[in-house]
Amino acid sequence: xxxxxxxxxxxxxxxxxxxxxxxxxxxxxxxxxxxxxxxxxxxxxxxxxxxxxxxxxxxxxxxxxxxxxxxxxxxxxxxxxxxxxxxxxxxxxxxxxxxxxxxxxxxxxxxxxxxxxxxxxxxxxxxxxxxxxxxxxxxxxxxxx
Amino acid sequence: xxxxxxxxxxxxxxxxxxxxxxxxxxxxxxxxxxxxxxxxxxxxxxxxxxxxxxxxxxxxxxxxxxxxxxxxxxxxxxxxxxxxxxxxxxxxxxxxxxxxxxxxxxxxxxxxxxxxxxxxxxxxxxxxxxxxxxxxxxxxxx
Numbered sequence: 673x674x675x676x677x678x679x680x681x682x683x684x685x686x687x688x689x690x691x692x693x694x695x696x697x698x699x700x701x702x703x704x705x706x707x708x709x710x711x712x713x714x715x716x717x718x719x720x721x722x723x724x725x726x727x728x729x730x731x732x733x734x735x736x737x738x739x740x741x742x743x744x745x746x747x748x749x750x751x752x753x754x755x756x757x758x759x760x761x762x763x764x765x766x767x768x769x770x771x772x773x774x775x776x777x778x779x780x781x782x783x784x785x786x787x788x789x790x791x792x793x794x795x796x797x798x799x800x801x802x803x804x805x806x807x808x809x810x811x812x813x814x815x816x817x
Numbered sequence: 818x819x820x821x822x823x824x825x826x827x828x829x830x831x832x833x834x835x836x837x838x839x840x841x842x843x844x845x846x847x848x849x850x851x852x853x854x855x856x857x858x859x860x861x862x863x864x865x866x867x868x869x870x871x872x873x874x875x876x877x878x879x880x881x882x883x884x885x886x887x888x889x890x891x892x893x894x895x896x897x898x899x900x901x902x903x904x905x906x907x908x909x910x911x912x913x914x915x916x917x918x919x920x921x922x923x924x925x926x927x928x929x930x931x932x933x934x935x936x937x938x939x940x941x942x943x944x945x946x947x948x949x950x951x952x953x954x955x956x957x958x959x
Contacts, residue, residue, distance in 0.1 A: 677843040678868040682875020683882065685836025685848060685921075687861035690883045690891050692829020698894035699819040711819045716826035718924060724834025725929035738845030745845055746930070747917075752937045754939070755915050760938040763912025763919060764945025769953065770897055770905030774913060775833075775921040777906075782877040787895040790849060791906040798910015799925035801853055806914060816879065 674740045686779040692717040697771025697779050704768055766798075819892075837926055844868060849922020850876075851913035916942070 693699045693713055703714035737743055767773050772780075772791050780788035837848040846868075853869045860866035884890045895902065913919045916938055918927065923942075927935020 674844060674868050675871045677831075678840070678871035679875040681836050681839040681843065681848070682872035683879050684832055684839060684862075684875075685872075686876035686879025687875070687883060688829045688832030688834075688836055690829070690880045691832060692826050693819070693822055693892065696819070696892050698896045701893070701896060701950055702819045704946045705954055707951055707955055709818050709939035710956075711821055713819075713822050713826040714901060716823055717830035718920075720827045720830030720832040721837070721925045722830075722929055724824065724831050725837045725925050728834060728838030729841060729929050732842045735842075738841065739843050739937060743845060743847040744841065745847075747824060747847065747927070747932070747934075749917075750934060752934055756934060756938055759912050759914065759916025759939050761912070761945045762908050763916050764942035765949045766905040766908030766910075766912055767920075767942060768946035768949025769908065770902050771895075772902075772905065773920040774854055775919060778850060778854070778873055779876045781880050782880040783890065783892065783893055786861060787902065790899055791902045794903040794906025795854075795910040798857065798907040798912075799851075799858065799914050800910075801907070802911040802914030803855070803859060805911075811828065812920075 677740055685775075686782075687775055688721070689779045694776045695783070697776070700771040700776060701768075704771075771783075818892075833921075833925065834929075837921070837929070840872070847922060847926045848872075849918050849926055851919040852922055855914065857954070912942070 689695050695719060699711055700714060702709050702711035733744065770791060772788075774795060777788055777791050777795065781792060836848050840848040846873070853872055856865055857869035857873055860869075880891055897905070909919075916923070918938060920942075923935040923938040928939055
């Protein structure tokens with residue numbers, strides 16, 4: 673049942689990416705190109721996604737538990753450190769180079785074209801490298817304290 | 818050039834939000850796509866893997882459904898070279914792992930919870946993307 677629910681939520685989310693145009697890297701890059709061929713569409717996508725999620729979370733998180741799980745699993749960390757900000761900056765550069773974030777690239781795999789798969793392969797390798805690096809960094813930091 | 822498409826943007830954004838709300842209502846989880854991909858590739862347990870893989874499969878099926886229903890494929894154009902795409906993909910993968918999230922996890926789910934961490938991360942990656950496009954299109958490319 674959880675698998676069906678996740679599949680359904682994934683379809684709804686992916687349709688949102690597709691309909692909004694965020695599946696199209698050219699459109700995303702034009703949003704960032706405020707000094708050139710600016711396309712403000714992404715601002716409206718973000719605003720409507722945020723508003724829907726804000727209201728929806730208010731209602732849903734008022735429940736004692738989710739429908740198909742024992743409890744809500746929410747991130748609890750409040751720490752804004754160098755790692756978070758450096759990671760966000762590196763991600764932003766990659767997003768600005770390609771017009772793809774993970775949420776835009778994964779639905780694009782279903783377009784039946786080669787380009788999104790090339791980006792996706794590099795994305796997976798990047799995650800792999802970073803996980804390896806993070807483990808080593810954690811060890812070094814633990815050893816230093 | 819891409820056209821400003823306000824209606825499609827609002828409908829699409831609302832669907833993205835609904836997908837995130839459904840994920841919380843049904844599964845009690847944040848719909849952060851980079852976290853979902855990381856968790857599906859490197860599962861901590863079998864239970865963690867299956868729902869994430871199903872969500873990702875649903876996302877990939879979405880443009881296929883769109884094309885079947887509307888009778889035309891969604892607009893798509895990759896305006897950068899293969900090399901740029903590979904470098905960008907690596908940077909996005911490294912960045913979202915250290916930054917613990919992307920546009921969906923921080924930008925939508927985290928900001929909707931008014932998380933200061935997510936607001937800070939979103940501000941940084943949006944600014945970095947704008948600067949990157951300015952440099953590649955107007956400084957180097959211009």
